[in-house]
Amino acid sequence: MAIQPKFQIGRKSQQYIASKKFTNREGPRTVFSDTIKDIKMRGITDEDFDAIMYYGVGGIGKTSLQNQLKKDLLELEPNALYSTVDFKDTALHSPPRALLELVREVSYKHRIQFPHFEIAYSIYFYKRNPDISFNEKKLPFEKELGIVADIIGQLDGLGMAGIVSGIVGKVYETKKNWNLDKEVKVYLKELENVSVQEIEEQLVAFFAFDLQKAINKHQIPNTVIFLDTFEALWSGLSNKAVVHTKDKWVRDLIGSSPNILFVICGREYLEWEKYDSDWKKIIKHQMINNFDDKHASQFLEHCGIEEEAIRHKMITSSGGYPYHLDLSVDTYFEMKNRGEQLDSSRFGSNHREILDRFLQYLSDQEIETLKIMSIARFYNKDLFQHLLTEHPTGYAVTKYDDFNKFSFITSESDKRFIHALMRQGILDYSSKDLIKSVHKTLADYYAGKFAYEELEMDQEKEIETLRERIYHQKSYLTQRQFIDWLSGEMLPTLKKLQLRGESRFLRETLSELYRELGAKGLGISLMQILIDMVHLNGEYEQAIAMIDELFEGSDTEQILESQQACHLFIRKIHHQMFSHPVDPLIQELLEIEPILAKKNWPKEYNELIFMLGGNLGVLSGKVTFSRRWLVKAIRYAEENNQMNYYCRALRKYVDILKINGHIKWAKEFCEKGIRIAKENGYERYGAILVVTLADLYRMGNNYPLSEELLEKGMEMIKRVGIKGWIGHIHGSYAEMYFQKGEYEKAAEKWQEAITIYRSINLKWGLIVGAIGLERCRLQGAEIESIDPMEKWLELANVLHYRREQEFIGRTTRGEMGILALPFL
Incomplete structure (x- = not known):
């Protein structure tokens, strides 16, 4: 209490200590033990997938249950293996970081290595952080994950930032004692040439492979992966368009891990059956309820609370919720250690009063410090000291460890977490001004961290720091101020x-703000970024709808008054070209071309004339029209020193030459474009130009050189991560096999191309792929099912693809000449 002096005999010695014992939960524990036994009984060749979802409200005891299940597991099977991820730590919302945490715990406890995963993670980490040297990379768990440290050290020795080519071969040659699998080498080598995003998606597979290999090698009888605070993955997120993406990697992990039990604890029932009906059979849902009177009384007796009247008061006031029972027990023993009279009337009658009674036995300094720390989502020693320096409470900054002794504070690595119910309860006692002020302090703290450590901060740490900064900035600003801050300073x-x-x-x-405010409320600068991210994910129709929403109520004249709006207007047509009729798109650009020609917006104007000549013109099959605009685009890019547009326009000009049969000139322009791309570091444009050159050699029957260039192009395109262009490579291979008379191989390659084109709804690719397959079928290739050419002719007519209409006519007439492929 406030009137008590700071120093008291027995205050810290605590003569009486609660002996808290796990109570009840026989049903959930039986489900766990029965599942463990079922898995163990399976034969070597039997494979099944297992998951238990324990769900219930906050404070119901899910984490305590999970801790007990770990003890139960080792009692059932002492040689069992388990690992845990608790998503209350926002850093672990990143799938690579969560997988690394699972590996770290297993490696630390069992000395089991995950060599293939660690090689894959090393490549991912190095590509994601190309600009900082090894000694600055501050690797997570470097001691436990020696392979990661070893490989990144070797990569640094190559001296080329972000370049990992050849590292897998080198590791396989020099690290024979790592027991590396020869078959996995092929998949690891592919990671050297793919994007960071693609590696991230594949890490689950390498983790699952190494885990299964370790289970077989060490004859581990049971393996369990525990995932706690699962609901935290969606904290602050209600946009249904992206909800499914947050835990997709978990579904992939379970689907890659037969006979491994996944125990998930969270607040809500998992509705994964909406993704696949099989999940309904796999997941055993167990709702965790509050203690009934009998089990609550047993828990309190085990804790040492002998007075029946006090137990009864604690049970009725807590409603049987373990968190509130725990708090009542802490209050009881605080009173007992002080030598105070123990009477049921002195204990709270509801949840709020339980907290009130507990707080009575804290000093003012402890209460005020608890208020400050509860505003942070987590804290460490540095942040603890910083907050108490900026907001002095009278509590010594040196008493970090003493403060963390409260039962409602848990630790993960160097972070400390206050129980969510305690945070909420204590914040109800805090003034709005204090909360706002501390949020600002926290936002400034993370801004300072970012500015000070940016050059040596790995990108995962950078994202975590930015996430906390944005969370606290949003918490103390009005919504309008927050939007202005994002679109200004940030x-x-x-x-x-x-x-x-x-x-x-x-x-x-940005998605949550977009959902709340709409496109206009979010503003054009932030919408440009969000639309680009949507486009990057291949959601072209969604990108179009977002641009339409932004421009709603504005006519073309108004849109063209803003350079940013004009850029988005042209980008919308770019999104539409993959699946919309081409002639109206050309007409839209022709109508605004004279207006843009008068403005001093070189980037937007070149984008427009390139679209007319390069993409839309070639798609329409109007070769003369296309050539005229492409020549203009090339000259304009040269005059304005826009070498990136110069490269792009040259590539499409090569397509026009290819279509007209001018292969020699096409090669010369293509090689010129490749030189310019290389000189200026335009890897993206260089990649598709190399593939275009390969296709020219294919048309000239120079198959060895064509294959060599296609292989090179594949490596380059995987690095820049453009899915449709990989489809183009398969198409070029297909036609090369067709020209060589290998029709079955040609059909297989066209099927691979079509799979990619279908995944991104690229209509041109689907039509050309169908033509290619029909040509193979007419030459005797066995194809299981193929749509009639009439269907594709109708689609080509709708989209105004004149050249493809002509090719379908030739194919149906049995004409089998060399097929020119002007890649979109």
């Missing part, structure tokens, strides 16, 4: 992340 950082392709983080940050 815009350069968001644009940097946009260029880096941080789609998950940017969509998390």
